[in-house]
Each structure stands twice: as structure tokens, then as C-alpha cells.
Amino acid sequence: xxxxxxxxxxxxxxxxxxxxxxxxxxxxxxxxxxxxxxxxxxxxxxxxxxxxxxxxxxxxxxxxxxxxxxxxxxxxxxxxxxxxxxxxxx
Numbered sequence: 001x002x003x004x005x006x007x008x009x010x011x012x013x014x015x016x017x018x019x020x021x022x023x024x025x026x027x028x029x030x031x032x033x034x035x036x037x038x039x040x041x042x043x044x045x046x047x048x049x050x051x052x053x054x055x056x057x058x059x060x061x062x063x064x065x066x067x068x069x070x071x072x073x074x075x076x077x078x079x080x081x082x083x084x085x086x087x088x089x090x
Contacts, residue, residue, distance in 0.1 A: 003064060006054065019068045021045075027058050 001008045010018060025043060034042040041055035056064070 001067070003067065004060070015068070019065075022061060022065055022068070025061060027061065031058070 001010070008018070022045075027043060030043045039055055041057045041060070043056050043058065043061055045054035045056060047054065
């Protein structure tokens with residue numbers, strides 16, 4: 001999965017764990033914790049590499065959750081089936 005300038009290569013279990021982690025993020029806590037940070041993005045996503053943390057903002061968190069929500073119906077987004085006529089791939 002690619003998101004912004006990040007690429008995630010996850011197996012099924014890792015993907016489910018990642019989704020669960022994102023659902024449990026306390027946005028208000030992190031925004032308050034880092035309210036005086038010089039960085040605009042305040043929500044940390046830890047990685048296995050100790051010297052690397054991904055920072056996102058609340059809108060990116062919502063986008064990620066929406067992107068990973070495979071189970072819900074349509075979610076208000078268009079699919080290729082919603083488009084009439086032929087689709088040109090060029």
C-alpha cells in the first residue's frame with residue numbers, strides 16, 4: 001500500500017494489526033502532548049526501527065483508516081462501476 005510518500009508492505013496479519021492500531025490512536029492526546037512541537041504533524045506511528053517514527057496529522061489518520069476500511073460498502077466513494085461508458089487508460 002502506498003500512502004503519501006510512504007510505502008507499506010504488510011502481510012494479512014500485519015495489515016489487521018496496523019488497522020487496529022490506527023483505530024485506537026487517541027488523536028486528542030497526541031495533539032495535546034505535542035501542541036508546542038515545531039512540527040505540524042503530531043500523531044506518531046512507531047516502527048520497528050527505533051530511530052524512525054512516522055508523523056501524521058488527524059486528516060491523514062482519517063484518510064489511512066478510510067483507505068484500509070475494505071469491509072464497508074462504498075463509503076461514499078465512486079468506483080469504476082459508477083462511471084458510464086468506456087474507460088480510457090491513457
